[in-house]
Amino acid sequence: MIYVVIHLKQLRKVLLSLLILSFSLSANERYPGGQHTHQKKLNRFSFSQPSPALSMEKKLDFKVGKAIFEKIWVFAPSSTTASDGLGPLYNARSCVRCHKGNGRGMLEGNNSSSPALFLRLSISPTTHKHRALLASGKVGFIPEPNYGKQLQTFAYPGGKSEGELEVNYSSILVGLLGGEVIEIKKPTYKINKLGYGPMHQNLLFSPRIAPPVIGLGLLEAIDEKDILSLTDPEDLDADGISGKANIVWDEINKESKLGRFGWKAGTPSLEQQNNAALSGDLGISSWLFPQHAGECTENQNDCLKQKHGNKRRDKPNVDRLEAPKVMTDLLLYYTRNIALAPTRNYDSPDRNKGKQLFNKAGCHKCHRPSFTTASNAEQGSLSNQTIWPYSDLLLHDMGQGLADGRPEFLANGKEWRTPPLWGIGLTKMVSGNTFYLHDGRARNLLEAILWHGGEAEASKQMIIEMTSEQRQQLIIFLESL
């Protein structure tokens, strides 16, 4: 008896050390944001938590930044000088209106305008000047002459909005192995009530839904070299996957740079992304985009003449902007330090099988599981983090079904940036509903997979040919992220 007891003890030791070993090898994926993973209860605030790596003082800055993200802007002039300057044309009055709970944008109603979904606008180049501009790399596209870079569906009091977006869907049936048939919905877009004359005959447009705003500081902290090393634009390794870097214009440093943010990776940094959104979506001026009239074009005269919030500050030592630097700094701090939620069901056998299937189907070639962020003291706690975004941040041809036909810098009309998958399993909990892909057309993860084409066609076919149980395991894996 004694003999057995000793053996059991030894066995336990061995098992324990094995456990520790396996934990240290793979434990990181439990914490997809590294140190920037929170341990809070999972609920609709799961994408609104500060990184646990912040001190209490810094968390207060985070909280103030959050309040700015949620601030509802008003038209100028008003007695609330710190909150005025909205528009004149805009898509929403606050950041949080479209990024509800920092999650994915939601479509509202059947086919009416949802603020979280808007159209980016441009025209194909018609003149030498256009072509020279595009070749310079300083612009990603030529804006529509009357309407500018995006369709703003709201306007100042008494003013005309640019139009209303109407979305209609038609059904496509996709058969899966085993006889199951899935209906996916293909959207078509129409702009009604055009406020500023007809659109240019060479109009290009691209519908975009608000993406989740989690872990952005970590994505920014990945060394550029690590992303560029994954590119294979000519598919020299002949695996069917290209991986192309979008090289875009850095408005801050006035140079060409790797694009990381946006559905086509058209923006190089979070600061530029935030300020561009303030300008385009809300019509709020900042140090980077000081035009008080936001996105009014030179052909929108009344819009340009509207009162604004820029010159309301009479103190000489403060910048005369609608969103002063102190405000956009706080917004940057907030958006950089939103924590990731921990991975769920990490040890479940179904999840593990799902992950194997994910790799077997080759999904991981674009949805690259992990990076380690750069070692850079300036980035503080964002440095040296092993993170699990499931994206390579590169452009891939996704086929005709998803194509928008609208180039943006080096991205052509079929190419999209691999969107990170982290947090995707919490979409419903945070946002209350699920609308996936760049225009929210997919109502669930399986529909989103079935829309994949182009470089992802082979992977999609493999998933179509899986057993129903395997597909379920794959979804369980995705929902654990």
Next chain:
Amino acid sequence: MQLISTLKPILGIVAAGTMLSACNSLSNSETQKKIEVTSLSVIDTYIQIAETNYQDSLSTAQALDKAVDAFLNAPTEATLTLTKQAWVAARAPYQQTEVYRFGNESVDNWEGKVNAWPLDEGLIDYVDANYGTESDENPFYNANIISNPTPTIGGKIIDAKSISKAFLSETLHEIDEVESNVATGYHVVEFLLWGQDLNGTNPGSGNRPATDDSLTDCTGGNCDRRRDYLKSATSLLVDDLQDMANSWKEEGESRLALQAKGDKGGLETILTGMGSLAYGELAGERIKLGLMLHDPEEEHDCFSDNTHWSHYYDAKGIKNIYLGEYKTSQGNLFTGLSLSDLVKQAQPELDAEMKAKLSTTESAMQLMVDQASEGNTFDVLIGEGNEQGNQIIRDIVNALVDQAKTTEKIIHTLALANIELEGSDSLDNPKSVLE
């Protein structure tokens, strides 16, 4: 006079000690060291302070209601001033109860009726042209119920012919599920007494004339309806405070809910309130945000320019429940076995640290209150370029954060968990606080 007789200790063993310590001042009693302070006795004191403090809030609101009657009976600048003074006096005990809001679900659910803020005041009455005329977030942004007995909003006709308590609480409050449609509570009464503060970060509060409520020399139009609104809102406030005072009495909902949480759960509730109010709410949302943006819109009691007292009494409420004491508006002192006693028993130096932090906060708050008495109210102190004023407010933020850090240490020392100080994460891993 001391309210010792209301103290009903639950444990027999503690009973004698509790009475004894209550008879002496808490800090210097030699006998106190020998008393075993239990969580239960601390929770009991917390409950009794709630009962006393809400009762006090009720009494001062009843005094406000009487002042409103006198004002409406003879609307002069003199009676208006007396009513405003009654409102300010009613805020002092109420703000001290705010520490009960975090952690006590029944209080948090009820609170929106009496203290909701910020509000779109255009819902209620006339506003300055700069307020703007519409909001895509709130169709009732400019409904002006006082001048519109049957407004049509979003295709719906609202029956506002009679402005009654029922209309305000059941129809108008948070109408269309918009949170800023605040139709009831202290801040509504405040707006009806003071009017909008149009001075920005310059000195001065709202400037509503007494004739706005005059039946003979009416200014602002629809004075009869404005009078109905003021009276209904004030007596509704009294009703709501009566509910909450009852809720903390024997067999009251809030008291039972807290007792049902048990020893640990009760202490967690107390510390949640202390930490969340000091850190996320007061330091963050109510003070630092306004300071960094120099934004008078972030002022809590903006119509009356009473924000300094609002913050001061919030902080005092935290101190009250740590020290187990409450001084009523009449000057009566209640004391009982406190969280401070419990912490002292576990780790005397930590108790000393917490007391020091609370006192630093109080001094910082006092500086702000002193400035306000010289005309430099909160909105002036946070103004752009007012370096000296900004520093006074910054010191308050720092003191509150510091105090919250010690609160976290206490949570760790008492081996409590499940606490979220709003905006703070470190509690999920209590070890990290001490690193």
